[in-house]
Amino acid sequence: MRGRIAVQEATFDVNAELAALSATGVGGLASFIGVVRGGNGLSALRLEHYPGMTERELARLADAACARWALRGCTIIHRVGRLELGAPIVLVATASAHRADALAATAFLIDQLKTGAPFWKSEEFADGSHRWVAARDADEAAAAAWRQDLPPPPEPL
Numbered sequence: 001m002r003g004r005i006a007v008q009e010a011t012f013d014v015n016a017e018l019a020a021l022s023a024t025g026v027g028g029l030a031s032f033i034g035v036v037r038g039g040n041g042l043s044a045l046r047l048e049h050y051p052g053m054t055e056r057e058l059a060r061l062a063d064a065a066c067a068r069w070a071l072r073g074c075t076i077i078h079r080v081g082r083l084e085l086g087a088p089i090v091l092v093a094t095a096s097a098h099r100a101d102a103l104a105a106t107a108f109l110i111d112q113l114k115t116g117a118p119f120w121k122s123e124e125f126a127d128g129s130h131r132w133v134a135a136r137d138a139d140e141a142a143a144a145a146w147r148q149d150l151p152p153p154p155e156p157l
Helices: 014-022 053-068 099-116 137-144
Strands: 003-008 028-035 042-049 071-079 081-084 088-096 119-125 130-132
Touching: 003 014, 003 053, 014 028, 014 071, 014 088, 028 099, 042 071, 053 071, 053 099, 071 099, 088 099
Parallel strands: 003 071
Antiparallel strands: 028 088, 042 081, 042 119, 071 088, 119 130
16 A cells, blocks of 8 residues: 555644655545534544554555555544644545545545544533543444445454
């Protein structure tokens, strides 16, 4: 797989990441950028992960996408730490000779990341309260629709 898998606190440069993927001589690039949305008094989002396991799971998902679609590259960057409203959280980008593969692979990856990657989210509110974010049924259903061809997860450490 050509591309990049990263879990980091720092923000990412979308243009630089897409330029790196387009250097593979592709006909189509697809991307999804998730950002911290506000509302209901939310002031920030804190994301935690299990180092080592998280990167392996992201790489497994990228490999599964590359095996399922004719991709020339795949980039997954997910941020952790405390993120303010409007901050980018995740970038999923895929490159292929044709748009259909890139679009489908990007949709697959973001659906799997929402439910299958080992991240934990805590919402921080203006009144000082915190709440862990539970998985949504709609996210679970979207991810399940793709799972029939997904290889099994790696054994725990």
